Amino acid sequence: xxxxxxxEATVTRLSIYxxxxxxxxxxxxxxxxxxxxxxxxxxxxxxxxxxxxxxxxFGTRGVGYNVKDLMRYTKKILGLDHNWPLILVGAGNLGxxxxxxxxxxxxGFKIVGVFDNDLTKIGKRINxxxxxxxxxxxxxxxxxxxxxxxxxxxxxxAQEVATYxxxxxxxxxxxxxxLPLNLPEHIEVRNVDLSVKLEILTFNLGFxxxxxx
Amino acid sequence: xxxxxxxEATVTRLSIYxxxxxxxxxxxxxxxxxxxxxxxxxxxxxxxxxxxxxxxxFGTRGVGYNVKDLMRYTKKILGLDHNWPLILVGAGNLGxxxxxxxxxxxxGFKIVGVFDNDLTKIGKRINxxxxxxxxxxxxxxxxxxxxxxxxxxxxxxAQEVATYxxxxxxxxxxxxxxLPLNLPEHIEVRNVDLSVKLEILTFNLGFxxxxxx
Numbered sequence: 001x002x003x004x005x006x007x008e009a010t011v012t013r014l015s016i017y018x019x020x021x022x023x024x025x026x027x028x029x030x031x032x033x034x035x036x037x038x039x040x041x042x043x044x045x046x047x048x049x050x051x052x053x054x055x056x057x058f059g060t061r062g063v064g065y066n067v068k069d070l071m072r073y074t075k076k077i078l079g080l081d082h083n084w085p086l087i088l089v090g091a092g093n094l095g096x097x098x099x100x101x102x103x104x105x106x107x108g109f110k111i112v113g114v115f116d117n118d119l120t121k122i123g124k125r126i127n128x129x130x131x132x133x134x135x136x137x138x139x140x141x142x143x144x145x146x147x148x149x150x151x152x153x154x155x156x157x158a159q160e161v162a163t164y165x166x167x168x169x170x171x172x173x174x175x176x177x178x179l180p181l182n183l184p185e186h187i188e189v190r191n192v193d194l195s196v197k198l199e200i201l202t203f204n205l206g207f208x209x210x211x212x213x
Numbered sequence: 214x215x216x217x218x219x220x221e222a223t224v225t226r227l228s229i230y231x232x233x234x235x236x237x238x239x240x241x242x243x244x245x246x247x248x249x250x251x252x253x254x255x256x257x258x259x260x261x262x263x264x265x266x267x268x269x270x271f272g273t274r275g276v277g278y279n280v281k282d283l284m285r286y287t288k289k290i291l292g293l294d295h296n297w298p299l300i301l302v303g304a305g306n307l308g309x310x311x312x313x314x315x316x317x318x319x320x321g322f323k324i325v326g327v328f329d330n331d332l333t334k335i336g337k338r339i340n341x342x343x344x345x346x347x348x349x350x351x352x353x354x355x356x357x358x359x360x361x362x363x364x365x366x367x368x369x370x371a372q373e374v375a376t377y378x379x380x381x382x383x384x385x386x387x388x389x390x391x392l393p394l395n396l397p398e399h400i401e402v403r404n405v406d407l408s409v410k411l412e413i414l415t416f417n418l419g420f421x422x423x424x425x426x
Binding site for chain 1: 219221222224225227228229231232290291292293297299305306307309310311313314315316317319320322360361368384385387391401403405406407408409410411412413414415416417418419
C-alpha cells in the first residue's frame with residue numbers, strides 16, 4: 001500500500017470524502033454508492049472510484065460501500081486513526097480563530113501550545129490555553145510529541161518562526177502567512193491562501209456572465 | 214475561449230501560478246519557462262503546460278513566457294482584471310482575521326461591509342469598517358454591487374445567513390463554517406475547510422514513517 005505516488009488532489013478529495021462519510025454515519029446511513037459520494041461532494045463517480053483505487057479494493061459491485069468501514073479506512077489512510085497535537089504561533093485574530101475552530105477537534109487535531117513574542121499577548125488565555133513566550137516552545141513540543149506547527153503570524157515574522165519550529169523538531173508546517181517559506185527539503189509545508197477559493201468563485205462568475213452575453 | 218469545461222483543480226493552480234508570476238514580476242524577472250513555474254509552485258512542467266493550454270497558446274518554444282503578459286492574462290481569466298467588493302457576516306475572531314487578511318487586498322478583494330446580529334458587536338470597528346446589523350445588508354449590496362459574500366459565523370447561523378445573502382442578490386458564497394450549505398443550484402458555493410490542508414500533512418507524515426519502517 002501507498003507505494004504509488006498519490007496526487008495531492010486525490011488526498012484532498014479523500015479528506016473531503018472522509019468528512020462526508022462521517023456525516024452519513026452520524027445520520028445512520030450504512031451503505032453508499034460511488035455515485036452518492038460523488039453527488040454529495042460534487043465530483044464525478046469515476047473520480048471517486050479512481051481516487052479510492054489508489055488504496056486498494058473497496059465496495060461490492062451493485063451494493064456499494066459500507067459507510068463505517070470506508071470512513072474508518074479513509075481516516076486511517078489520512079493518518080487520522082489517532083490524535084495530532086499541534087502548536088500555533090501568532091496569537092492575533094487569526095490565531096484566536098484557529099484555536100477556537102470547531103473543524104479541528106472533530107478531526108482529531110488539538111492545539112496544545114500557542115506562542116507569541118508580543119508581551120501584551122503573552123499570558124492571555126484562549127479557551128484553556130495560555131499564550132506562552134516563544135522560548136517555551138521546545139518544552140511543549142517535547143512534552144506532547146508535536147510534529148505539526150501552524151504559522152499564523154504577520155508576514156514579517158513567518159520565516160523566522162517557521163525556522164525556529166523546525167530547529168525544535170517540527171516536521172510539518174501549515175502556513176497561513178501569504179508568502180512562501182524557505183525550509184529544508186524534508187519538512188512538509190503547505191500554505192493556506194485564503195483567497196484561492198475566492199478566485200474560483202470569480203472565475204466561475206466570469207464564466208457565467210460570458211455565457212449570458 | 215472558456216468553452217471547454219475547466220477542472221476546478223486547474224483553476225486552483227492558475228490562481229497559484231498567477232501569484233507566483235506576480236512575485237517574479239515584483240522581483241524584475243521578465244521571462245519564465247514552464248519548468249521554472251513548475252518548480253516555483255511545486256507541480257510538474259507538463260501540468261503547467263496542460264493547465265495553460267485550456268486558455269489558448271502562450272509562450273514561445275525555447276524562450277518561455279513573458280512574465281508580465283502571462284501574469285495579466287492569468288488574472289484576467291480568473292476575473293481579477295477588476296476589483297471585487299465583498300461582504301462578510303460574522304464579526305468574531307475569524308471575521309476580524311479575514312477583514313485584516315493581507316492576501317485579499319493584494320488580489321483585488323475588498324470587504325465593504327461586515328455584519329453581525331450580536332448587539333455587543335454591532336457598532337464596533339474593524340479597520341475602517343463599522344460592524345453593521347444584518348438589516349443593513351441589502352443597502353450595502355446594492356450600493357457597491359456586491360456579488361460575493363463570506364460566511365464566517367458559528368455553524369448554527371451559517372445556513373440562515375447564506376439564505377439571507379442570496380435573497381438579497383449575492384451570487385457566490387465563500388463558507389468558512391465547517392458544514393455544507395443548502396443553496397439554489399445557480400449560486401456558486403465553496404467551502405473553506407481549514408483542516409483539509411492539515412490532513413495532507415498528516416497523510417504525508419504517515420507516508421514517510423511507513424517508508425522508514
